[in-house]
Amino acid sequence: MPPKPNAKATAVTADSEATPTQRRDRLDAFRRRLTPHVVDTVLLEFYLRSNNWEVDAAHAEYLQDRTNHLELLRGQGNRDADDSEAQGLFNASIVPWNENPEQERRDAAYAFNERVRSATSNTQALSRTESSLWLNINHWDVGLALRNMTSVAGNPDGIRRTLGRRYDRMREELVPATKQSKKHGQDKTAEKEAEDKLQEQRDERLAEFINITGRPDWYSLLLFLQNRGYNLVQAVEDWYNTGVPPFDFVAKSVKPGTRVGLDGKALPKPDPEDCKPRQSLPKKKKVTVRSSDDDGSSPSPPPPSPAGSDSDPEDNFDDDRDKFLPGSSSGSSSSASPEPSSPSSKERERVQGYIIDDYVDAAKACAPNPRRYLLEYIAKGKYRSNLFEKRGDHWWAERGQVDPGADSGKVPFDWDVQKHINSLNAWWRQNRSRVADEKKRAASQKWSQEENDFLYALSQELLDELKQENPGKSEDDLLPLVIPTKTKDDWARRFNEKFVGQLLPGSSEPRRPRESAAMMTQRGRCKEIIEKFKVPEDKMYAAGRKKAEERRAEKDRAKGKGKAVDGNEDTDMSDVQSVSDASAGKGKGVAPPSPQSPTPPAASPSTMSVSRESSPIDWDSVNSAGHSVINDANVRVAAALVNAGMTPQDNDWAAALRDGLIQEIAQMTEDGGIVSVIRTAALRAIEEQYQGMINSNQPIAHPRGNKRAASEDETNDDGAPGPSIGPKRRRMSGGDDAEGS
Known part of the structure; x- marks a missing residue:
């Protein structure tokens, strides 16, 4: 076995110097660059800490140890005297290591379900589909999936609620365009718009199916989905049970039918045997860790079978349900993922595409992830890709390119140089905007009375907790109320669990998710929260609102209405509705919501009078x-x-x-x-x-x-x-x- 690569002589940021945000960014980059294989956060964090949080060094060492572990499981490879710690870590992980990433994902779904059964004393279990989709949401990181099951979902039912909001709408069968009948009296423009919307739904499900399976042959997945009416949930269940056979024939318009790699070249089609699920029950095999008495060259026998594993594998999974979210309509997407507001036909330039393995944030310096160079997406039923090249500025040895020399002015792309990262982010943002057609983003939704009450109660709950933790301090000593990052995320989760999909008073569409940043902004807008919890007021917002009210009053006087302006009235600029004095109170009018049940505070509707009259904004x-x-x-x-x-x-x-x-x-x-x-x-x-x-x-x-x-x-x-x-x-x-x- 070749020697392990040494870490760089001067690490960019040592463990003690890396901030929590930097560690999070580097862990995410490490996780995503290992796609499509299953990973374990616990292992990734160990390798990052061992390499001073330097991603490239951690990645190289991890791949070497993983390869050696797989060879030892087959009775091959060489035992390194210093390798026992690494092999012990791979043994301890619940990941059922496999060279075939597709089978590794199926085995990981089984192993995760076994862990759920163990955690609930065999009283609860997930189905094959539920386990697979939950891992997909967590980027096929079993450690992260376990953490989020505890901290976010809470239990298997919480997992199903999360899956329901995202996937229940994807059960609806989408009739192929060739089988659709034209509606009576429908003009060609309306017909095309209807077909475009239908195609967008097909593209979204195909992109998600590629994410779930990790397969390179996207055309095989397309045919598999078509045969099931684009019912994504059914396709995932069948993928687990029977597998997706590779395509035999591909149309000229979509050749070669496979995705491209980081070098921009088409990936090979998988072997048909690798696409078939294993017929036996997956069992975690371990490598014997070398001790002073043996040479550790042979793998250990399989560990004892988990409870219930002597029976047929199907007995360990729960049955698949008609829908994940009880009471939801699988044929409607309004409550789970509302469609963005559609522009007029003149504004509509393209059918929206859907990105494969998307990123929600920008690339970060010192968090190298070469997969950022490749943007893959599905649009109009076909796979497409864009590769970051910058031919005039950079060259890449990993793509087989030869150093053009100093006279060329080209330099290798350096993840430690912020200028290079800015260039990559600009390229990604521009291409992503074109693909996702981001100008179709839905308009904002006004904050309702119930939402403001809930936000107030969350603040009161945190203040009460701080009082219990600091009995020697007065309330004034604990103010202004500062919200930790972890608490912000928890608030956003509880807030969205309560309101997403609900049709609140005064609203004409179901409530969409709000981010934690929006909640923090809202705290500085709400007068009662500002006064009670000493939250810094957004002075620019307050000044704009005051001027808007003055302009409205001036217009009213000019019209002879003599209408006085109520300081509590809502404006188009604020999107805020005031919380009543009863809810602001002295901490008595609102009971803090339980962490286990995100229920809004109890308050009398009669005490929450809100004027909904709006005023123009001083642009x-x-x-x-x-x-x-x-x-x-x-x-x-x-x-x-x-x-x-x-x-x-x-x-x-x-x-x-x-x-x-x-x-x-x-x-x-x-x-x-x-x-x-x-x-x-x-x-x-x-x-x-x-x-x-x-x-x-x-x-x-x-x-x-x-x-x-x-x-x-x-x-x-x-x-x-x-x-x-x-x-x-x-x-x-x-x-x-x-x-x-």
Whole structure:
């Protein structure tokens, strides 16, 4: 066995120096680059700690130990005297290691279900489909799946509720286009829109099926889904039981029928034998860890069978249900994953595509993950891919490219250089926006009275806990109330479990999920929460609201109505409805919700009078505030880029500055520093500045472009960082971001 690679002489960040956020980012990069194999968070964390949280070194050592473990299980390989710790860790993991990733995933689903049965004293179990889908949600990380079963789902029923919200709508059979009958009186435009929407649903299910199986032959999965009317849940159950045979024939339009690798070349079609599920009960085999009395060259016998494993494997799984979420309608998607609001036919430019193995956040420096170079997606029933290349700037030895020499001006892509990361993120963001057609993002939803009451009660609950933990401190000593990151995530989970899919008073559509950042922003908007828990008020929001109310009062006086403005009235800008004095109270009007049952506080509806009259927004003030925010952020981001070795004369300066500003705005939004309407204006100002720099070739140009009033559809209260809702689309030619797309 070749010697293990040594870690770099100077680690980027030692274990003691890495922040919790950096560790999380590196763990996620480590996990995702091991796709499609099953992993275990416990093992990954061990290898990262052993290598000073340096991902490349941890990855190389992990792959070597995993390969050696598989060889030893087959009675091959060489025993390294210093390898006993690694083999002991692989033995201890519940992952049933297998060279075939597809079978490894099936075995992992079985092993995870066995762990669920053990944790519930054999009183509860998951079905094959439930176990497989839960692992897929957790990126096929059994350690993460176990943690989330405890901390997020709570129990098997909690897992089913999560799966129901995501997958129950994908049970509905989608009739193939060739079998659809044209509705009477339906014009061609409406017919095409209906077919486009149907195709989007097919594409979404195919992309998800690829994620679940990890197979390279996407065309085989497409045929498998078609034969089942695109019922994804049924397809997953059949995949586990019978397998998906590889395709025999592929149409010219989709050749070669397989996905591409990180080098941009087509992957080979799997062997038919590797696609067949094992017929015997999967059992965890272990390698004998070397001791002072033996050479450890032979594998140990299989461990004792778990309870119930002497019977047929089907007996260990629960039966599949008609739907995961009790009381839900499998044929409707409104309660589980509402469709984004559709633009008019003139605005609709393309059928939305669905990304395979998507990422919700940007790539991070010192968290290398070569899979970020490849963006795969399904659109219009076909597999497509874009590869990050930047031919004029970088070269890749792992793609078989030869060093072009110093005179070429090309350098290897370096994950430790922020400039390179910014370039990658710009490319990913632009391509992702095109694929997902992000301008179709749904409009924001107003905060209801019930939601505000629930947010108030969560704050009161946290304050009560702090009082119990700190009996010597007064309430004033514990204020202002600061929310830990872990608590934010827990609040978002409980909040969404309570409200997602509900049709709340005053709303015409079911409630969509809200992010923790949106909840933190809302705390600074609600007067009662600000006063009770000493939460910093969002002054820009308050000033904008005050001016909007003054303008409304002035218009009312001009019309002769003489209508007084109620300070508690809702505005289009705020999307907030006031919590009553009874709920704010002295901590007596609202009982904190139980952590086990996210129920809103009990309060009398009669005490929660809310005026729903709205007023116009002063968009001049909003845009001015957005430009002011960017002017201040320009100084900070530009200084950071200079410290990173960039200069305003660099070709990528404009793109790097834009990316840094977007990240700055996202962080300010998450911290509650700006409200969503200001964020929208700021993002628009960033785009105007970027366009101005590109057109004028100026190193820095503060955003002084023409102000454009945003429509109500452009405001967003979801708190999600990212590009503006209606970003200006740059031309493919002439931009570094477009290369490789």
